[in-house]
Amino acid sequence: MTRISTLAPPVLALAALLAALPAAAQQAAPEGEAPAPGRAGGHGRDYFIASYDRDGDGRVTLAEYGAVRDERFAGADADGDGHLDEAEYVAEFEGRLKLQYAEQGREPDEFWDRAIKQAHVRHAVVDRDRDGLLSAEEQAMVAEDSFARGDTNGDGVVSTDDPLPPPPADAPEAAPETGASN
Numbered sequence: 001m002t003r004i005s006t007l008a009p010p011v012l013a014l015a016a017l018l019a020a021l022p023a024a025a026q027q028a029a030p031e032g033e034a035p036a037p038g039r040a041g042g043h044g045r046d047y048f049i050a051s052y053d054r055d056g057d058g059r060v061t062l063a064e065y066g067a068v069r070d071e072r073f074a075g076a077d078a079d080g081d082g083h084l085d086e087a088e089y090v091a092e093f094e095g096r097l098k099l100q101y102a103e104q105g106r107e108p109d110e111f112w113d114r115a116i117k118q119a120h121v122r123h124a125v126v127d128r129d130r131d132g133l134l135s136a137e138e139q140a141m142v143a144e145d146s147f148a149r150g151d152t153n154g155d156g157v158v159s160t161d162d163p164l165p166p167p168p169a170d171a172p173e174a175a176p177e178t179g180a181s182n
C-alpha cells in the first residue's frame, strides 16, 4: 500500500514531485548549473511561486493561487459536470507533466509512470467525501490547506520570506537510534 498521508497537501506534494524533475534531468546532463543541495521543500516552494505568481512580483496571494486552480479545474472538467472524476483529474496532471517533459527534452521514463500512479492516488485523497468526484468545494478546501502550508509565516502570501517547512519525519537523520527496537 502506498504510504500517503491524508493530510498531505496535494498541491505541494505535486510541486515537490514536479520539482524533482529538473534535478533528475541534471543528473543525466553533462553540463549546467549544479542543482541546489537544499531540501525538496525549498524546491517545492520555489516551484509553487513560479507556478502561481501571475503578476510576477515573486509572491503568491490566495487570490492568485485560487484563480490558477479554478482555471485548471475548469479546463480539466472535460464533460463540464462541475466535478473532476479520476480520469479528468489524471489527464490534467498528465498534460502538465507532458509540457514539463517537453520543455526539458525528456522522454517518458520510470519517473513518469510513478508520477501518473501518484496522480491516481492523489485523486482519492482530495476526494474528501469519497464519492469518486472532486467537487469545486473539495478543490477549494484542498487549495486553502495547501496554501496555508506554503504560507509558513502566516502573512497571507507565499513568498521566499516563508521559512521552509521542517524535513519529513521519515528523513534518514530522523531515524531513532535506540537499541531497544526488536
Ligand SMILES: [Ca+2]
Pocket: 077, 078, 079, 080, 081, 082, 083, 084, 085, 088
Ligand atoms: Ca467532469
Ligand SMILES: [Ca+2]
Pocket: 127, 128, 129, 130, 131, 132, 133, 134, 135, 138
Ligand atoms: Ca468528492
Ligand SMILES: [Ca+2]
Pocket: 150, 151, 152, 153, 154, 155, 156, 157, 158, 159, 161, 162
Ligand atoms: Ca508567507
